[in-house]
Amino acid sequence: MAEFKQADSVLEWFDQRLGVVKFAKVMMTEYWIPKNINFLWAMGVLLSVMFAILLVSGIFLLMYYKPDVNMAFDSVNYTIMQEVGYGWLFRHIHAVGASVIFLIIYIHMFTGIYYGSYKKGREMIWISGMILFMLFSAEGFSGYMLPWGQMSYWAAYVITEIFGGIPLIGGDLVVWIRGNFYVADSTLTRFFMLHVLLIPLGIIGAIVLHFYALRFPHVNNVDGEFFDFDKEAEKYMAGKHKESKVVPFWPVFLAKDFFVLGVFLVFFFYLVFFHYGFAMDPINFDKADGLKTPAHIYPEWYFLWSYEVLRGWFFPVGPLSGKDLGLLAFGFANAIFLVMPWLDRSPTVKPANQRPYFGIWFWLMIADLMVLTLFGKLPPTGPNAWVGFGASLTFLILFIALPFVTMAEAKKAKGK
Amino acid sequence: MKEFKILAVLVVLVGALYYGIEPYAHSVMHPEVAPANFAFDDLKNVDTSLKGNVENGKVLVEANCIACHAIETAGHLQIMSNVDAAAAYGVNPPDLTHSGRIYDKNFLANFIFNPVTAMKLEHKYPEGGAKAFPMPAYNWMQAQEIMDIVAYLQSIAPKVTEDKAGHEVTYKAACARCHSMQYAKLDATTPGDTLKTYLGVTPPDLSQHIKSRGEHYLHTFINDPQVLLAGTAMPRVGLSEKAQEEVIAYMEEIGDSKKAERESVGLWVMGYSVIFALLAYLWKRKIWKKVH
Numbered sequence: 116m117a118e119f120k121q122a123d124s125v126l127e128w129f130d131q132r133l134g135v136v137k138f139a140k141v142m143m144t145e146y147w148i149p150k151n152i153n154f155l156w157a158m159g160v161l162l163s164v165m166f167a168i169l170l171v172s173g174i175f176l177l178m179y180y181k182p183d184v185n186m187a188f189d190s191v192n193y194t195i196m197q198e199v200g201y202g203w204l205f206r207h208i209h210a211v212g213a214s215v216i217f218l219i220i221y222i223h224m225f226t227g228i229y230y231g232s233y234k235k236g237r238e239m240i241w242i243s244g245m246i247l248f249m250l251f252s253a254e255g256f257s258g259y260m261l262p263w264g265q266m267s268y269w270a271a272y273v274i275t276e277i278f279g280g281i282p283l284i285g286g287d288l289v290v291w292i293r294g295n296f297y298v299a300d301s302t303l304t305r306f307f308m309l310h311v312l313l314i315p316l317g318i319i320g321a322i323v324l325h326f327y328a329l330r331f332p333h334v335n336n337v338d339g340e341f342f343d344f345d346k347e348a349e350k351y352m353a354g355k356h357k358e359s360k361v362v363p364f365w366p367v368f369l370a371k372d373f374f375v376l377g378v379f380l381v382f383f384f385y386l387v388f389f390h391y392g393f394a395m396d397p398i399n400f401d402k403a404d405g406l407k408t409p410a411h412i413y414p415e416w417y418f419l420w421s422y423e424v425l426r427g428w429f430f431p432v433g434p435l436s437g438k439d440l441g442l443l444a445f446g447f448a449n450a451i452f453l454v455m456p457w458l459d460r461s462p463t464v465k466p467a468n469q470r471p472y473f474g475i476w477f478w479l480m481i482a483d484l485m486v487l488t489l490f491g492k493l494p495p496t497g498p499n500a501w502v503g504f505g506a507s508l509t510f511l512i513l514f515i516a517l518p519f520v521t522m523a524e525a526k527k528a529k530g531k
Numbered sequence: 532m533k534e535f536k537i538l539a540v541l542v543v544l545v546g547a548l549y550y551g552i553e554p555y556a557h558s559v560m561h562p563e564v565a566p567a568n569f570a571f572d573d574l575k576n577v578d579t580s581l582k583g584n585v586e587n588g589k590v591l592v593e594a595n596c597i598a599c600h601a602i603e604t605a606g607h608l609q610i611m612s613n614v615d616a617a618a619a620y621g622v623n624p625p626d627l628t629h630s631g632r633i634y635d636k637n638f639l640a641n642f643i644f645n646p647v648t649a650m651k652l653e654h655k656y657p658e659g660g661a662k663a664f665p666m667p668a669y670n671w672m673q674a675q676e677i678m679d680i681v682a683y684l685q686s687i688a689p690k691v692t693e694d695k696a697g698h699e700v701t702y703k704a705a706c707a708r709c710h711s712m713q714y715a716k717l718d719a720t721t722p723g724d725t726l727k728t729y730l731g732v733t734p735p736d737l738s739q740h741i742k743s744r745g746e747h748y749l750h751t752f753i754n755d756p757q758v759l760l761a762g763t764a765m766p767r768v769g770l771s772e773k774a775q776e777e778v779i780a781y782m783e784e785i786g787d788s789k790k791a792e793r794e795s796v797g798l799w800v801m802g803y804s805v806i807f808a809l810l811a812y813l814w815k816r817k818i819w820k821k822v823h
């Protein structure tokens with residue numbers, strides 16, 4: 116062990132023992148971010164803050180929530196919402212936060228796709244991001260069950276039922292997931308465990324992995340430009356701040372993010388206090404009743420597009436029933452974004468508007484996801500069913516076509 | 532500025548999405564229906580322009596009503612217990628203390644004339660059907676006599692305060708014979724099993740209806756339940772617009788008791804966020820001046 120001299124300051128005392136000065140440099144003041152970025156690059160920090168907000172508000176809710184089918188509804192709607200001081204505040208923040216974090220996740224994801232930030236060394240950032248997306252989806256779904264309202268119950272019923280379509284094991288799988296033949300107390304308590312323990316642990320792990328994956332390839336920039344970070348960092352440290360292409364994470368990058376965060380929080384808190392209906396569905400203020408099916412069952416807005424991919428297939432094709440086809444399409448839709456880095460066969464890292472074919476593909480994909488989301492909420496009757504089918508089919512075609520579209524684009528770029 | 536263009540695209544896309552999955556989807560799932568009608572002018576059996584005589588009304592009420600109805604304010608106390616009354620009639624007959632105030636005058640007069648048509652319960656009690664509504668029709672009375680009764684009931688109805696306590700009185704008189712409200716610790720005065728036999732269903736607990744149905748829906752629904760929920764066991768109760776507003780206010784005071792706190796805290800938190808954003812902007816300008 117090295118010899119210790121008497122520390123002259125608290126900082127030095129900690130530095131001797133934990134190397135905090137070096138740590139702060141590596142993590143903050145000498146962690147380099149390109150200068151050439153816009154506010155879309157603040158979404159990652161917004162997501163980190165939102166996750167922290169969800170964690171803290173969730174811990175407060177956990178102090179009064181009761182995971183039992185006879186008590187859950189009232190523990191939320193009476194005890195937390197009306198009796199506990201500011202309990203309503205934590206619930207509103209948690210419920211609205213859970214919905215809004217998906218908006219930011221989607222913006223973050225599609226920013227990554229638009230600027231091609233998932234390839235040429237950034238594959239692990241993308242994959243860890245998709246793992247986060249899946250974990251957040253599971254977290255959103257399990258959390259929605261907890262207040263044990265009508266939508267909690269019936270969404271849980273419909274979504275767990277989906278697994279019944281898997282050949283051979285489907286029926287047993289549904290029972291295994293629910294812990295009963297129907298959605299029951301056992302279902303509630305196990306999803307409670309998942310929601311407050313296992314999935315959050317996974318999310319924290321995946322966030323660490325995501326941040327770690329950012330270290331080596333570094334964050335992309337608006338032009339997709341590759342440059343030597345070490346050289347640019349040296350320039351910056353030599354005082355040539357204006358000339359260098361990079362800025363340190365702290366304070367420069369975060370200064371901008373804090374501003375974006377501030378604007379976002381005004382919007383977020385407006386929703387929390389004055390406009391929360393989209394995240395706290397009125398139907399969920401009716402206690403769960405397994406004998407009374409609501410007239411309209413729909414998942415939370417962020418699941419609507421994949422729900423519509425599932426629902427779009429409503430007629431049999433050959434030996435496959437509409438349900439089988441829907442399930443296949445649904446499985447495809449949920450897995451396909453994961454392999455995005457390998458579907459894009461073009462080596463170009465550029466924003467979509469500078470890529471002739473990919474640019475068109477990107478906006479078609481966004482338009483299709485919007486149509487899927489809108490029709491995912493509407494009753495699937497009459498022409499709606501056909502629009503859903505068309506949009507679901509378009510989704511499949513778009514992703515099957517992507518490798519060919521990008522190969523053609525690469526060829527065109529080479530020809531020039 | 533490029534960043535504003537990006538923001539504009541985001542706002543348009545998110546706005547379109549929001550419009551589609553919230554206001555638009557809800558308008559498709561819950562089409563608008565005829566607005567609430569507090570004139571109850573579909574009921575025309577009694578000429579309600581006649582001026583009633585309170586004295587005569589008192590005599591008529593004592594001869595015709597108090598055998599079944601209590602009128603606490605006039606000294607006619609309830610004779611049977613809630614359980615016995617419910618067993619005898621199917622549902623507890625209401626104490627008439629507040630009836631002159633909470634019911635619309637036109638509705639009340641026509642109700643006395645023929646309760647089943649006034650409450651729009653013909654689908655449950657067809658004329659000559661096996662089941663009869665517990666209260667007989669007083670269609671043999673003269674319009675003048677009915678208006679005398681109405682005038683008497685109006686004259687004895689106590690005023691209530693414009694606050695939660697007052698709203699509770701109206702709510703109890705109007706809804707609490709059939710509906711419980713657990714969050715206000717109020718049980719329906721008719722026992723649950725009797726009610727279920729009488730109505731065919733147990734009426735829902737109203738603790739959270741201000742949230743699950745919302746003010747807009749309740750406004751139309753209470754006024755005429757059959758419009759939004761054809762075939763429902765709930766009768767049209769005939770509350771005046773004012774009494775109905777008091778009932779809904781009470782449902783909000785119980786079901787959304789933190790509303791005022793939420794709205795005032797909300798302004799503070801948003802104000803704080805605006806200040807945070809402004810300070811962050813100034814700081815960002817200062818820092819980025821050095822690197823641009």
Ligand code: HEM
Pocket residue numbers: 155156157158159160162163166220223224227230232233237240241242243244245246247248322325329333334335336
């Ligand atoms: C709560 C979840 C998440 C957190 C906290 C988070 C956080 C971050 C942070 C701080 C950054 C760096 C700054 C930035 O570009 O914003 C980042 C970058 C990135 N994230 Fe995430 N992220 C999350 C979810 C996701 C998801 C769901 C995806 C997509 C599958 C994703 C894909 C990416 C990509 C591709 C980058 C690199 C962007 C670039 O190089 O320009 N992340 N993330």
